[in-house]
Amino acid sequence: MGMDQATSVQTAYRGIAWVEGAFVPAEEAKVSVFDYGFSRSDVTYDVVHVWDGRFFRLEHHLDRFMASMAALRMSPGLDREGLRQVLLECVARSGLRDSFVAMLCTRGRPPQGSRDLRLCRNKLIVYAVPFVWVVPPERQASGISAIISSIPRIGAESVDPTVKNYHWLDLDRSLFEAYDRGADTAILLAPDGSVAEGPGFNVFIVRDGRVITPDAGALEGITRRTVLDICAERGIPTEVRPVSREELLDADEILTCTTAGGVMPVVRIEDRILGNGAPGPVSMALREFYWARHADPAETTPVPYPEDGTDPEAPELRAAGRAFIPSPR
Ligand SMILES: Cc1ncc(COP(=O)(O)O)c(C=O)c1O
Known part of the structure; x- marks a missing residue:
């Protein structure tokens, strides 16, 4: 591991995000410096993955994320079903067959001049990027x-x-x-x-x-x-x-x-x-x-990709990691 900052190349992140109700390229997903999610770590999140075009244990992740938001007294203005649809569409639009899919809810920011947490409008962000490995x-x-x-x-x-x-x-x-x-x-x-x-x-x-x-x-x-x-x-x-x-x-x-x-x-x-x-x-x-x-339908949820929705860059990237993942797949 251990590539140092001097040698790492910072190319644009591929993927799709959902911010303020719109789907945008992942690179355009932004949070305000005034958002307490940034300045206070007042944020919760969850990460689910898509493998071979299928979400793994999506309902378990939704259960945990909904519970996390409730524990922090956050209500993002989108219910569980709405969130599920955004997650599915985000990955479908990205075309990614193996994806790291994050959902996060920030506290948001209070009106200018106030620090009252109860006045913050909580903010939900979703993004799907190529699969990320904690360990390659x-x-x-x-x-x-x-x-x-x-x-x-x-x-x-x-x-x-x-x-x-x-x-x-x-x-x-x-x-x-x-x-x-x-x-x-x-x-x-x-x-x-x-x-x-x-x-x-x-x-x-x-x-x-x-x-x-x-x-x-x-x-x-x-x-x-x-x-x-x-x-x-x-x-x-x-x-x-x-x-x-x-x-x-x-x-x-x-x-x-x-x-x-x-x-x-x-x-x-x-x-x-x-x-x-x-x-x-x-x-x-x-x-x-x-x-x-x-590959088990009981554990997975298929992504509704459009007909022509494959990610053109993905096959080589996927093949590289896959050689080390046990089969049957
Ligand atoms: C601190 C911490 N512990 C454990 C985990 C593993 O959780 P999960 O298996 O749900 O990804 C994560 C996942 O990102 C984590 O951030």
């Missing part, structure tokens, strides 16, 4: 390295981690710590010292054949839920309970999981190599079952 698929297949960050995750009493949020400074600091220590990513502990989550993912450990994830201090990830569902269906025992730092360091396997990448095995934690340095069998099986579900 070629790195996933060989496994990633993680540190345990010295920075604790912000306390759940201060910022509720189950309301998906942009309070990312602890996560960003942990990533720089990981880069400095030659690791791909970081796992953060909650203020009580138990395992919380990482920058954009939930954490599981595997111990004596049991698949274990923290019960608190983290976002209730849809991918985490999917992993737990797969385990239930396959008779793999699970535990949802506090996980200590020692258990993380001593695990048979560790895996991280997120919408933006799926199931991502860890092969090094701090200085310890897990297994023989290759992803463990439980992690790899879960990763395969996870991707296999993307």
Whole structure:
């Protein structure tokens, strides 16, 4: 990973956004500097993905996003069905077959001269861009390295981690710590010292054949839920309970999981190599079952693309990542 700012090329983002009731090129989606979503991180969001032309677990993401907005006392002036239609149309217009689809609701801004939150008009924004990988698929297949960050995750009493949020400074600091220590990513502990989550993912450990994830201090990830569902269906025992730092360091396997990448095995934690340095069998099986579900009509919602609606640039981009995603697809 680790491309530095000097070498990264900033080309225009491809994709389509929906802002102020209109569909626009993604690059034109803007938020005012006066919006509290920007100046106070007073915003909630959700990210769902489209894979092979189908939304994955769309209703789960809508459930979570509606609950997040309610928890922050936001009402964006569009109901769930309206939002679903905007999401479908945004991706259809983009032509993207594999897409990272974000929906966000900002507090908005109060009338000039006021700071009364109740007078803000909440603002809903949706965008669909090419699929984003927290860890590139070629790195996933060989496994990633993680540190345990010295920075604790912000306390759940201060910022509720189950309301998906942009309070990312602890996560960003942990990533720089990981880069400095030659690791791909970081796992953060909650203020009580138990395992919380990482920058954009939930954490599981595997111990004596049991698949274990923290019960608190983290976002209730849809991918985490999917992993737990797969385990239930396959008779793999699970535990949802506090996980200590020692258990993380001593695990048979560790895996991280997120919408933006799926199931991502860890092969090094701090200085310890897990297994023989290759992803463990439980992690790899879960990763395969996870991707296999993307063809299941019960889990997915097809995008209503127009007849001529394919993204001309997409095939090569898609092929590059796909080589590392387990089949059957
Ligand atoms: C902090 C954090 N934890 C966990 C996750 C994983 O959640 P999901 O599987 O719903 O993408 C995310 C996703 O972006 C996240 O930002």
